Amino acid sequence: MSGGAILRLGSLKDVGRFQRHVQALGLQIPCDPEIVTGAQSPLRWPLDRGLFKIGNRIAVQPMEGWDGTRDGAPSENTVRRWQRFGRSGGKLIWGGEAVAVSHEGRANPNQLLAAPHTQESLAHLRTVLRREHILTTGSDDGLVIGLQLTHSGRYCRPNEHSRPEPRILYHHPFLDRRLKLPPDYPLLTDAEIESIIEDFHRAAVMAWKLGFDFVDIKHCHGYLGHEFLSAHTREGRYGGTFEGRTRFLREIVEGIRSLCPGLQIGVRLSAIDTVPFHADPSQSVNGKSSTGVAESLPESLPYRWGFGVDPLNPTEADLSEPERFLSLLEELGIQLVNITAGSPYYNPHIQRPALYPPSDGYLPPEDPLVGVARQMEMTRQLKRRFPHLLMVGSGYSYLQDFLPHVAQAAVREGWVDFVGLGRMVLTYPGLLWEASEGSEIQRKRICRTFSDCTTAPRKGLPSGCYPLDEYYKDSDLAEKLKEAKKR
Numbered sequence: 001m002s003g004g005a006i007l008r009l010g011s012l013k014d015v016g017r018f019q020r021h022v023q024a025l026g027l028q029i030p031c032d033p034e035i036v037t038g039a040q041s042p043l044r045w046p047l048d049r050g051l052f053k054i055g056n057r058i059a060v061q062p063m064e065g066w067d068g069t070r071d072g073a074p075s076e077n078t079v080r081r082w083q084r085f086g087r088s089g090g091k092l093i094w095g096g097e098a099v100a101v102s103h104e105g106r107a108n109p110n111q112l113l114a115a116p117h118t119q120e121s122l123a124h125l126r127t128v129l130r131r132e133h134i135l136t137t138g139s140d141d142g143l144v145i146g147l148q149l150t151h152s153g154r155y156c157r158p159n160e161h162s163r164p165e166p167r168i169l170y171h172h173p174f175l176d177r178r179l180k181l182p183p184d185y186p187l188l189t190d191a192e193i194e195s196i197i198e199d200f201h202r203a204a205v206m207a208w209k210l211g212f213d214f215v216d217i218k219h220c221h222g223y224l225g226h227e228f229l230s231a232h233t234r235e236g237r238y239g240g241t242f243e244g245r246t247r248f249l250r251e252i253v254e255g256i257r258s259l260c261p262g263l264q265i266g267v268r269l270s271a272i273d274t275v276p277f278h279a280d281p282s283q284s285v286n287g288k289s290s291t292g293v294a295e296s297l298p299e300s301l302p303y304r305w306g307f308g309v310d311p312l313n314p315t316e317a318d319l320s321e322p323e324r325f326l327s328l329l330e331e332l333g334i335q336l337v338n339i340t341a342g343s344p345y346y347n348p349h350i351q352r353p354a355l356y357p358p359s360d361g362y363l364p365p366e367d368p369l370v371g372v373a374r375q376m377e378m379t380r381q382l383k384r385r386f387p388h389l390l391m392v393g394s395g396y397s398y399l400q401d402f403l404p405h406v407a408q409a410a411v412r413e414g415w416v417d418f419v420g421l422g423r424m425v426l427t428y429p430g431l432l433w434e435a436s437e438g439s440e441i442q443r444k445r446i447c448r449t450f451s452d453c454t455t456a457p458r459k460g461l462p463s464g465c466y467p468l469d470e471y472y473k474d475s476d477l478a479e480k481l482k483e484a485k486k487r
């Protein structure tokens with residue numbers, strides 16, 4: 001299927017047409033025909049459960065900008081992004097963005113770093129966010145702000161944008177090949193893993209002292225935490241059995257509990273996955289872009305390199321281990337979970353459904369609405385199974401003009417507790433807040449998934465919405481991006 005064959009949602013004039021389109025695709029996506037406003041709006045319902053009092057159901061997803069300084073502090077662009085997170089009116093700020101627990105663990109030389117020399121500037125991000133939030137909503141009651149802690153594992157590039165420095169847990173038949181790793185490329189040793197766990201502890205102490213309400217121990221998108229969950233073939237304490245593969249999380253949690261009493265913990269989880277996809281040149285549409293296809297499966301199954309995939313049919317999801325993982329979170333007293341899927345590196349259509357691929361991507365192999373429905377449905381299943389967990393859902397931005405209708409229905413019908421805004425927050429942070437206030441939606445600010453927010457960092461430039469956000473559109477960076485795309 002090419003991008004051209006997919007109906008553009010922006011061309012649908014009203015919500016009735018959207019509902020009929022969803023039905024015609026055979027998908028189940030809840031959608032309210034009318035937007036409810038004010039305190040009656042499901043998006044404005046407060047949630048008071050266990051340790052959390054969260055003022056509404058709008059969450060801001062972590063969105064990094066590849067725009068920190070070389071030593072890991074925020075830049076002017078970072079500060080602006082966090083201000084806009086605050087302006088969203090969302091009462092749950094899930095982590096702000098990925099912050100590396102060590103220099104070696106950074107995904108790029110501009111990723112934020114949790115370290116003594118950056119702590120004041122990280123505190124400033126929280127302060128400006130809170131200030132903007134109060135200006136938008138009138139108060140910071142029920143505002144909960146986390147910090148996402150990460151180690152990039154296989155996707156470390158701490159020193160040069162063009163130089164991967166992978167830290168891997170096991171050899172992966174497809175992903176090693178993509179990174180050109182030889183069979184004897186060294187694995188992280190157990191001792192190195194222990195030292196990374198200490199880095200997480202140090203970073204959590206810092207976040208706690210700076211006043212963040214929780215830290216997210218990131219387990220998604222192919223980064224280190226997520227790679228642990230699929231480390232079936234790794235020998236030793238941190239791999240193999242479910243117990244071994246979750247030891248990393250358990251040891252991080254244990255340390256945080258003893259060092260930071262009162263600091264809450266959340267986990268962002270890629271709950272489902274598939275085998276990696278790649279652009280298939282035999283399916284080139286315009287001589288440039290090609291449709292994505294799954295890697296050919298290894299001859300012998302089970303597939304032993306996935307988490308949340310059916311080992312006998314690994315292009316399909318299997319929720320049995322993710323459910324076990326959520327049971328473990330409950331046992332560990334962790335209530336906050338953010339459900340996402342796949343990885344931007346090897347199956348972006350699963351993780352962030354889009355009509356237009358980034359420069360290193362492929363044309364969508366399915367209607368992006370299928371991807372939205374997939375994430376929504378698995379989150380619904382997990383929410384049903386774990387009603388006491390507080391769940392954030394992901395992957396809604398592709399819904400564009402109909403995001404408010406779907407978000408309202410999803411919360412009202414209990415598919416999810418919080419609707420997370422990812423790419424949409426870059427273009428139109430106030431979309432859900434304004435919709436639930438009864439303001440008219442500004443259609444020209446709606447994210448159309450052009451993917452420049454990913455293409456720019458792939459070219460070594462800061463992320464941002466280059467097509468729609470004038471701050472980027474009118475900047476020198478836009479020129480550079482244009483040049484880089486031509487090259």
Ligand SMILES: Cc1cc2nc3c(=O)[nH]c(=O)nc-3n(C[C@H](O)[C@H](O)[C@H](O)COP(=O)(O)O)c2cc1C
Binds near residue numbers: 096352398
């Ligand atoms: C530019 C960009 C930066 C992102 N940064 C992060 C991040 O720092 N941490 C994270 O967990 N996810 C990150 N994501 C993933 C988003 O949080 C979200 O899961 C994804 O974009 C799908 O949601 P959406 O449809 O609302 O965009 C990023 C995505 C994009 C496009």
